[in-house]
Amino acid sequence: MVLLLYLIVLATSSFATPATGDGETSPEIELEPFPICNATNPWHYYLPNSSFEANLAKISAAFPSVASANGGFAKGPVGAAPDTVYGLALCRGDTEGDSCRTCIEKAFQDAQSSCGYGKDVAVYHDRCHVRISDSDFLAPNTNEPTRDMWNPSNITEPSTFLGLEWDAEEDSESVALVIGGLVSAFLRETAKFAADNTPGRFATAAMDIGGLELYSMAQCTPDLLTPVCVQCLEDIIIRGTPASFKTRQGRRFLGVRCSFRIRVPPHLMPEGSKVGLAEETDRADQGY
Numbered sequence: 001m002v003l004l005l006y007l008i009v010l011a012t013s014s015f016a017t018p019a020t021g022d023g024e025t026s027p028e029i030e031l032e033p034f035p036i037c038n039a040t041n042p043w044h045y046y047l048p049n050s051s052f053e054a055n056l057a058k059i060s061a062a063f064p065s066v067a068s069a070n071g072g073f074a075k076g077p078v079g080a081a082p083d084t085v086y087g088l089a090l091c092r093g094d095t096e097g098d099s100c101r102t103c104i105e106k107a108f109q110d111a112q113s114s115c116g117y118g119k120d121v122a123v124y125h126d127r128c129h130v131r132i133s134d135s136d137f138l139a140p141n142t143n144e145p146t147r148d149m150w151n152p153s154n155i156t157e158p159s160t161f162l163g164l165e166w167d168a169e170e171d172s173e174s175v176a177l178v179i180g181g182l183v184s185a186f187l188r189e190t191a192k193f194a195a196d197n198t199p200g201r202f203a204t205a206a207m208d209i210g211g212l213e214l215y216s217m218a219q220c221t222p223d224l225l226t227p228v229c230v231q232c233l234e235d236i237i238i239r240g241t242p243a244s245f246k247t248r249q250g251r252r253f254l255g256v257r258c259s260f261r262i263r264v265p266p267h268l269m270p271e272g273s274k275v276g277l278a279e280e281t282d283r284a285d286q287g288y
Contacts, residue, residue, distance in 0.1 A: 033106070033107060033110040033114070033123050033124065033125050034123065034124040034125070034147065034254075035110055035111065035114035035115055035121065035122070035123045035124075036121065036122040036123070036124075036145045036147065037114065037115035037116075037118045037120075037121055038115075038118055038120055038121075039120045039121055039122045039131070039133070039144070039145040040120055040133070040135070040137070040144055040145060041119065041120040041133065041134070041135060044118065044119035044120050044134055045116075045117045045118060045119060046117050046119050046134075047117070048117070050083070051079065051083035052079070052083040052085060052119065052134065053117075054079075054083075055078045055079030055083055055084065055085040056078075056085045056132065058078050058079070058085075059078050059085050059087040059108075059132065060105075060108040060109075062074075062078075063087060063089045063104055063108070063130070064089070064100075064101040064102075064104040064105045064108070065101060066089075067089045067090070067091060067100060067101070067104055068091070068096070068097055068098065068100040068101035068104070071199055071200060071222055072090060072091030072092070072093070072095060072096065072100050072128075072200075072222075073089070073090050073091070073221055073222045073223070074087070074088070074089045074104075075087065075088040075089070075138055075221070075223070076138070077136070077138070082134075083134075084134070084136075085132060085133075085134065086132065086133050086134070086135065086136050086137055086138055087130070087131065087132045087133075088130065088131045088137075088138065088221070088256060089104045089107070089128065089129070089130045089131075090128060090129055090130075090219075090221055090256075091103060091104065091127060091128040092126070092127045092128060092202075092219065093200050093201075093202025093203075093219050094202075095127040095128060099127065100127075100128065103125055103127045103128035104128050104130060106125065107123045107125050107128055107129060107130040108123075108130055110123045110125075111123045111130060111132060119132075119133065119134040120132070120133045120134065120135065121133075122145050122256060124147065124254050129254070129256070131256045137256070140221075140223070140224050140225075140228050140257065141228070141232075141257075142256065142257065143232055143235070143236070143255040143256055143257040143258060144255070144256065145256070146236065146239075146253065146254060146255040146256075147253070147254040147255075148239070148251075148252075148253050148254075149251070149252050149253075149254070150250065150251040150252075182207075183214065183262060184237060186205065186207050186214060186216060186262075187216055187218065187233075187237045187260055187262065188233075188234070188237060189205065190203055190204070190205040190216045190217070190218045190260070191218045191229075191230055191233035191234065191237065191260070192230060193205065193218075194218040194219055194220060194229065194233065195220065195224075195226045195227075195229035195230045195233070196226060198222075198226075199222050200219075200222055201219060201220040201221065201222050201224060201229050202217075202218070202219045202220075203217070203218055203219075204216060204217045204218075205217075214262060214263060215262070215263055216260065216261065216262050216263075217260065217261040218233055218258070218259070218260045218261075219258065219259055219260075220232055220233065220257060220258040221256075221257050221258070224257065224258075229258065232255070232257050232258035233258050233260060236253045236255055236258060236259070236260060237253075237260060239253065250262060250263035251263065
């Protein structure tokens, strides 16, 4: 069986019209903002007018401009122990300049408004995220806190998929396994392109399988080495697919260092960047 795989490898500067969600029924469009208070260290708080608060103010003021001028990424510590603030900010790969700066500014504001005087906070927006902590989380293998989100609606079309009659509303396990296996493979290809796409470590892709069209996005922080980025994405792909994906219309897995998204709307894909690949395979017979 021939599967038409359309993979799009994108540099940050190649985007035209980005999208923010999967559609009207998707909970993914409700992401703005999504704070995680006491992210990994419960009950860590700072006092008003403390040295920690002063250092946090410095990071909050500096990171939006630093990130917007440096490919959407900023990280580092501010201040001396025991009041050091460790921070990281990342804009989505298609978000640049003022849009990036504004998003990070808002995320820092949301960190304080949502989590008060918490020392360990992450805030995810659709186009950026920030993380602050009193503990050093800046090692490249630290992706927490993560968040797994999915669209509760099932794929309902086409009713025939790869020659199999199916009803997604009844959650056909055989088709769910096929789709899950294909999605995992699809995301791994997207992850490889993202890891190789320097300096931004960001890519999107599209795949048409048996009349079912899927879109994906993967990103790592730009400072990760290629194998580290691949491993980071592999870890969350394993956690997010295939069994848990089933036949849902969309899913995203958010992390501080790497994230992926599946079922991205078509208008996120820029014109002229699609490359068609044909591959002979029959994953249904292989139990995927």
